[in-house]
Amino acid sequence: MLPPCYHANVTSAKRQPQVRLEEAVLEAGKAAAAARRLDFNKYVERLIIEDTTGARAAGMAATRRLIDEHGVSLDDVEQHLDAPYGQQQPGAAA
Incomplete structure (x- = not known):
């Protein structure tokens, strides 16, 4: 659910705030x-909406439940997918 101020006037003009970021943070965000x-x-707008509406927390909680309930199965799948890379490739130096 979006904050009340977001619902109140969806057609309003957007504001342009000034934000100062470290160069590395800006590049990571881009x-x-x-x-x-x-x-x-x-991207920044979505992050703010997700953070202020609880959507981000709900997603993290769902991810935690998935890992808690199926982590062992996911580990098995990952090992199976990684297995070919652990084997010696034909023609490769030993």
């Missing part, structure tokens, strides 16, 4: 936005 095929502004 890379994360690009990986999600979002522009940086949309």
Whole structure:
């Protein structure tokens, strides 16, 4: 659920706040936005909405439940998928 102020006036003009970030943080944010095929502004907006609405916490809780309930099975799948890479490849130096 979005904050009441977000619902109240969805068609309002967007504001342009000034935010100061360390260069490394800015570059990491831009890379994360690009990986999600979002522009940086949309990425930051989503992070704020997720954080202030509880969506982020709900997602983390769901992930924790998945790992708690199926972690062993996921580990087995990962080992199975990694197995070919642990074997000596034909023609490779020993």
